[in-house]
Amino acid sequence: MKTITPDRLDQFFSSLEPVWELRLPILLPDGTRVIGSLNDGPLALHGGAVSGKPTAAFFPQQSTLFTVTDGAMQEPPPADRPLFIVGFPPRDLACLRFIDRFFADGWRDDLYFRLRQRATVAGLSGYCGPGGSLISPAGGDCDLEFFWDRSNWLVTAYSETGRKIIAGLPETATPEAAELFLQVPAEFPDKNETLIRHASELLRTNRVPESFWAEIGDRCIACTGCNLACPTCTCFGVQDWRSAKKTERSRMWDSCQLDGFMREAGGHNPLGSEAERTRRRIHHKLAADPQKWGEISCFLCGRCDAVCPTGIGIIAVARELVARFR
Amino acid sequence: MTRTLTVCPYCGVGCTFYLVSDKGRLVGVEPSTTHPVSRGGLCVKGWNAYAFVHHPDRLTTPLIRRDGQLRPASWDEALNLVVERLQAVQAKHGKDAVMFASSAKATNEENYLLMKLARAVFGTNNIDHCARLCHSSTVTGLAETFGSGAMTNSISCFDQTDVILVIGSNTTEQHPLIGSRILNAVRGGTRLIVADNRRIRLARHAELHLRHKNGSDVALLNGIMHVIIAEGLADREFIAGRTENYDALAESVADWTPERTAAATGLTADEIVAAARLYAGAERAMVVFSMGITQHSHGVDNVRCIAALAMLTGNVGRPGTGVNPLRGQNNVQGGCDMGALPDLYSGYQKVADPRLRDKFAHAWGVSSLPAEPGLPLTRAMDAASEGRLHGMFIMGENPMLSDPDQGHARKVLENLELLIVQDIFLTETAAVADIVLPAACFAEKEGTFTNTERRIQRLYKAVEPPGKARADWEIICDIAERAGYNGMRYTSPAEIMAEAASLTPIYGGIAYQRLAAHGLQWPCPDKEHPGTPIMHLDRFTRGLGHFSPVVHRLPAELPDAEFPFVLTTGRTYFHWHTGSMTRRTHLLAREEPHSFIELHPDDAARLGIRHRDMVLVSSRRGEVRTEARVTDMVIAGVLFMPFHFVEGAANALTNNVLDPESSIPEFKVCAVRVEKMP
């Protein structure tokens, strides 16, 4: 385990730039914290999960699949440098692990893995949560992890690439610091964890009436934000832009909260009401995914709750559901 | 991966977000988590605002019509021709034979410049923009009663109010991030009255849903005021201290008993009494309104009634109260503020006032400015068909689809001696132009937009415009220069704002370096002023608030045997106006792919029309084919149709009858017939 003092962080990251395309938590001019490049704003490792989903680095809102010009097909050129992304707290790493499985399953999503495969991912944990709160370390699921012990960053590598990256760091962590890292309970207790399991149980045992979904659906303004903000939402739409000589096919994040998402060409829609779409949004994560993938696919990052203009993100809905049907 | 802060190009709520770009291409948006309005969220249009920017249909080069075809031309050719032909029309028919249409999608700086171009360079007050079609009634009605036509309060006030009356606004669809605040407020205990006969989302959360007849708002509001006075619920102290002409109002509503109101509105007397008690009984109550109030041949009267209702109950000048017209376009507030209006300079300064004319003439370095107010946009088509108007310069508007009575508008536009259109796509209007100038869109330039709560916010340039397209402000300056005027040389929009601020008292303290991330709310008269979240605090802008009594007038065209339905028009959540941007945005276009008309199940059954049948809708002006949507959103006897779609255009049916004072067309009521297509 290595340590790095906060004043040397910028220099450390900059030294990686010739080899890697760096993406780090930064502070934008209006105080929004996102994963970006150092040109966009000052480094901001503190504050927990960033607002946008960090998995967007591999699955951006819109990406070109290919272009056809005068009959010749072209794929977008590969990036000149692989990505090095810092800023995944453990919950975001769990999301990443989930979508890695999803995109690899069956038909392998080439576009995703083109970016993902060469990338190096760094976790974030320690006393760097909102207001200095503790985020317990992931202890894996990434190439390396930065842990804030309130005065320094402890850096642990879990992969060969991770080890190479931190090899150059001079300082080795003191035994006390290393012990602190190990002592932090691996399963950080979180009441939302119990809540979401309880809600999942209620759904899987069919204890939630349709009227509940109608009531929640009435409050959904179909902004699609919950889906777009969710690191485990993977649905996309496809469009072709045609001009005289060129066709460009691209994909963009889609949302099951839209009527058009499931509408069939003949007009029939198996998700034709807000109630059904709302039910699906929650049911998919808490009941369908556990069945297919063996785990609840909401890892409680909190983004849909933060982005929903009417307060019906998944945690809010789970809370309401448990309160009423427990 | 680069992020550029910007302001949403769609509605007047004014959410900000970051445009995410990669190697010069936009790849998404990311909401601002700190913005006081959007607070980390966006509506579906905001989330997709990046998606039309690189569309292959973007205009990339100037076009000049030759042998009946629009053909690519250089900027030099196109702009020289613009000047030459505008001057030729003026030489032949007089200065006022040309009209400039500005745009509520363009920045404040660009609106300021176009009005300066019209007035200082081409010597005409014929400048207007689409505010004429949306809130001109508000500007007129509130200027008379309060002295200022803007939203009195701030969006944050929705978190601090006890009762909200929403009348003629489908807020969750048209101002979604205000609509969602209303939904949240209701969850927190705020009580909601919705007066709108469509069963909009807010209606499902309302304590009272008043489904009054289209065009009966004056009756409804007079009836409510009658009850308030009769039951002693009026705020006597406020009336005595802050207002004038109360007695005339009291007299005018004296015979609007609940029974008479019920007969005129189609409601029950109990509903009217309940609404009055709920609104007047609140410590803090807000009124929210939009096009359902303004787009009538008596739109100004509707607004007068709303102003009176708020004053009657002392609901002005405090947090959580106020008269809150929600402005539609992202910068329609700014378009008005900047004087893209035929009778006003920036800051609502009257062109009729010789001192103000001198002030502007002096600042702009011209010897004189025209004194006669110009033509409102909605009178332009008639003026052209009567031979008084021969040339139009249209920046970023599409009247071919957005004007009432499309058949008439088309004929006029096609027959103009000169039509110049500056836009980002080849709209239906641009397609018939003589010269088309390609403009940069919101993501490709700098400037400011002013949202509905008067918040002036900056947008920053994220990507380059396509091809040879240029920012509207650059094009306007170039035209001025070529017309021989040297008073429009700016190196950046910041300089334009500095000039506008120096001439516009309510923007006096606005400067780019002060706007930072969250902007400032006008009135902001000087460089130290912190901006004004709530207006009319201790006194109204005009001094005392003025009660303007109103006589109920019926809409101009009512259903009869031949055209037995009321048609009301509006928008859907997923599209913006004539769809030039949203219909080129995959997810939005997929959501509402084509034109439709809503009709009540009882009417549908009677006419043998089933859901998704094709129907023919006709009025005295025209007919369109569209798809039937059978739904209880509407009441029996009323049809609703959005105006976004060129195929099945609602405005082929609407009636170009205008409010005599604001010149707003009566988009909300006309008579039609509907029948199943054979």
Ligand code: SF4
């Ligand atoms: S974020 Fe909320 S309002 Fe938006 S689509 Fe999701 S649930 Fe609906």
Ligand code: SF4
């Ligand atoms: S509410 Fe209005 S400003 Fe906000 S994202 Fe939607 S369209 Fe844009």
